[in-house]
Amino acid sequence: MGQKHYLFLVIIITILNLEIEYSMSVNGGNDKEALLGLKSSLDPSTALNNWSGNDICKWVGVKQCLRGRVSKLVLENMKLTGTINSTHLNQLDQIRVLSFKQNSISGQIPNLSGLVNLKSVYFSHNNFSGEFPASLITLHRLKIVVLSNNQLSGEIPVTVVSIKRLYCLYLDDNRFSGGVPPLNQSGLKLLNLSNNQLSGEIPVTPVLVKFNATSFSGNVGLCGDAINIECGLASSPAGSPENPPVGKSHRHRRIRNIIIIASSIGGFLLLCVFITLVVICCNKKSKKRSVEEGGKVAAAAVEGGGGGGGSGGATTSGKNGGSRFSPEGDDGGIGKLVFFGGGDSPEMSYSLEDLLKASAETLGRGTVGSTYKAVMESGFIVTVKRLKDARYPRVEEFRRHVDVIGWLRHQNLVPLRAYFQAKEERLLVYDYFPNGSLFSLIHGSRTSAGGKPLHWTSCLKIAEDLATGLLYIHQNPGLTHGNLKSSNVLLGSDFESCITDYGLMSFKNPDFPEESSASSLFYRAPECRDPRKPLTQPADVYSFGVLLLELLTGKTPFQDLVLEHGSNIPKWVKSVREEETESGDEPTSSGNEASEEKLTALLNIAMACISLAPENRPVMKEVLRMIRETRAEGAHVSSNSSDHSPGRWSDTVQSLPRDEHLSI
Structure with a gap:
């Protein structure tokens, strides 16, 4: 009797395995039909001519398969046109990565609700129109949404905050209007809403305050701390219907800002007096330099420059449209924050004082000095390299060499934005790159x-x-x-x-x-x-x-x-x-x-x-x-x-x- 039960169990397992294999083959066949359906509506230039044969995993653009099902479909820069058939696309329900970047696809972004495993969607640089695709809100595994450079319009729905795993949201260069959603997903690291028609105050959430003006630039109706535009003042001409008289809350805000500024200036002057006393004491001890690293970038610059970091100063024109912050008492270039290429970076509106007060996190120590991530009070982030252990050339020699590298501009170079020098102190200011090395x-x-x-x-x-x-x-x-x-x-x-x-x-x-x-x-x-x-x-x-x-x-x-x-x-x-291949760790076959x-x-x-x-x-x-x-x-x-x-x-x-x- 036990033997019969055993044989019966074996038969049941065999039947189940056959059903699973049949189901996989049927689904694989559906994937083939779905791909051919997409090709018929998108590929008049026959860029997908090799889509033939039964092994769809070897077709152009099919980057990866899982158990015979398409999991990564990347069709970029292939001159695809027309519209996407959502019925065919939703049959590919095992897709994790979907990209149609840099084509000429038009129409509305299709309903993607059937792609329940989708993690990354790249539809940028096409001719998509219509509103933000509501179906993306339903995809619970979604992490990356890149819809840049299209003709999308309407409001960015508030429900986008429900995409819990969102890591990257790029909606720049579209026609979105309305306000910025109160994004607060802890995993959101990359955000670009620039060059749209957004308006209103940027919400203050623990996540949004981490992004600087580059994420919101090109939206003339926006205001808020992130872009240093006070709400009620900058969006419209004074006295227009869009810009009503400043009310009581605004006066309170102005008073508060005046108090903050006055306190900052007073504190900074006290700091300068204290630093001067420290410098005098150090000069009596063979002028031994003592700078505490890893605290404030201010400590390095002020101590090296003596009184060069004072609160007073004037802004003068620099080379090719750049600008210089020149504190009072400046002597022959000592104590200047000199900018390069100010015209191509509207975010570079900070002063020497802003940089001196920035908090600093040590990123590493190298051959010629230490590198810091400097976060200013405005939230703007730069990378500062302090040439602590470098040799110290004469002022003009240093300036001539930095001028050479400071005006280099190339898409594969990290731009040098500014420099500061005072006595034996040298600071170089670069763009901050959050994606690492x-x-x-x-x-x-x-x-x-x-x-x-x-x-x-x-x-x-x-x-x-x-x-x-x-x-x-x-x-x-x-x-x-x-x-x-x-x-x-x-x-x-x-x-x-x-x-x-x-x-x-x-x-x-x-x-x-x-x-x-x-x-x-x-x-x-x-x-x-x-x-x-x-x-x-x-x-x-x-x-x-x-x-x-x-x-x-x-x-x-x-x-x-x-x-x-x-x-x-x-x-x-x-x-x-x-x-690596034998161990299964090779990136792709x-x-x-x-x-x-x-x-x-x-x-x-x-x-x-x-x-x-x-x-x-x-x-x-x-x-x-x-x-x-x-x-x-x-x-x-x-x-x-x-x-x-x-x-x-x-x-x-x-x-x-x-x-x-x-x-x-």
């Missing part, structure tokens, strides 16, 4: 040498970004980076790679020991490891080659790669990637012939860059040409993503130190 992308929070090698498409995109930025630096005669490494590459809003700390090694004090990690030495060319040797552009090419090997292997160079592996580097790189060709091409470029003889290394113009040729040859065979594909980052971004793994 390339080092974090590769290695996450791990401090060991181990990390995850990136997919070859990611390596190629990053390599082109870095080569483009480095070539721009090298096009300035005699200018080098001198310290290129993954921690000196920051990730922009679209996760583009941007080089920072360029041109600063000329300030390095050769007599001062290295403070950076041991691996920094092995990014440098052998001929430049002596700190007294001059820096060269071929040495930057060597560092670029080492960085490319780091992308391919996920290994930080804690040893000299050239001496350790020599001519066996290609074999070592491939073995590392094979280990890459065992096909096309992937091997791209990896080989990247390795050949890296090997040329790390040649021991500087004269044998290619110049950056040649390196960039080789990378672009490799990418162009791979464009028609890659079915994963285009240049800025969110799917391209979906696995590598997991190493970033964030609340949850994101599919970006």
Whole structure:
């Protein structure tokens, strides 16, 4: 009897398995029909001609499948037109990442309520019209919403606050009107509502107060602390119906602001008196400098400049439309906050006093000084590098060199916005990049040498970004980076790679020991490891080659790669990637012939860059040409993503130190 029960149980399990397999095959078939339905309405240019055969997981744009179902669909920059059929799209109910970026799709954004597993939606740079898609509110796993550069209108619904896992909301360059929703999701880190027709006061919530004016610029009707526009004053001409007389509450606000300003000025003057006394005492003790790091950026600047940080001052015109804050008693350029490119950054309306009062969080200590995240009282955030342990050139020498790097502007460089110098104090002010560094992308929070090698498409995109930025630096005669490494590459809003700390090694004090990690030495060319040797552009090419090997292997160079592996580097790189594939950690499957060709091409470029003889290394113009040729040859065979594909980052971004793994 027991044997019969056992056989009966086996039969039942077998039938259930057959039903599951049948269901999966049917759903897979539905996915095929759904994709072909989308193609018929969106693809008159036949960009999706390879959508044939039964293995839909190999079709262009199908980045990933789960058990035969489409989980990532990335159709970017493919000249798609027409409208999206919501019936076909909602059949793809296993999709996690959906992107139609940079096409010409029109009509309303379709109902997406059937995509219950959707985490990331990218519909930017199209011709979508209509209102904010209400169906997004119902998707409880949704984290990323990018609808920028369309023709969407109407109000942003207040119900958007119910998207609990929201991490990124980009609605810029549309026609949205009405007010800003009181967004308060703790996980919201990226927000852009700029260039719409929004109006009213920006809500004060614990989350929204963290965003500065860049998130709201281009909305003439908005007001509030985030954009430094007082409500009731700036939106309309005085006396117009839209701008009624200032009431009692406004007078109270003005009185409160006057009290705050007076208190701040009084406190600042007292601070200056105290600092002056401290400086006098220090001068009696051989003028020994004592600056407490990690507290206020004010401490560093005021103590170094004596009375240079006073509250009084005048604003004068600077080079090419820039501006300078010149405190009273200024002597020959001492104590000035000098801005670069003021015309291209409307947020740079802060003064020296604002910077001095900013709270500072230490981000790291490097070869020529320490780096801080400085948060001003207005909420505006900048990155400040203090050249504490640098050599101190004469004022004019420092100014001439900073002028060279300060006016560099390129999409793959972190812009230097301003500088301050006073006696032996040097502060450099850069844009703040909240997405972190390339080092974090590769290695996450791990401090060991181990990390995850990136997919070859990611390596190629990053390599082109870095080569483009480095070539721009090298096009300035005699200018080098001198310290290129993954921690000196920051990730922009679209996760583009941007080089920072360029041109600063000329300030390095050769007599001062290295403070950076041991691996920094092995990014440098052998001929430049002596700190007294001059820096060269071929040495930057060597560092670029080492960085490319780091992308391919996920290994930080804690040893000299050239001496350790020599001519066996290609074999070592491939073995590392094979280990990751066997362990199931390879970012995406890459065992096909096309992937091997791209990896080989990247390795050949890296090997040329790390040649021991500087004269044998290619110049950056040649390196960039080789990378672009490799990418162009791979464009028609890659079915994963285009240049800025969110799917391209979906696995590598997991190493970033964030609340949850994101599919970006």
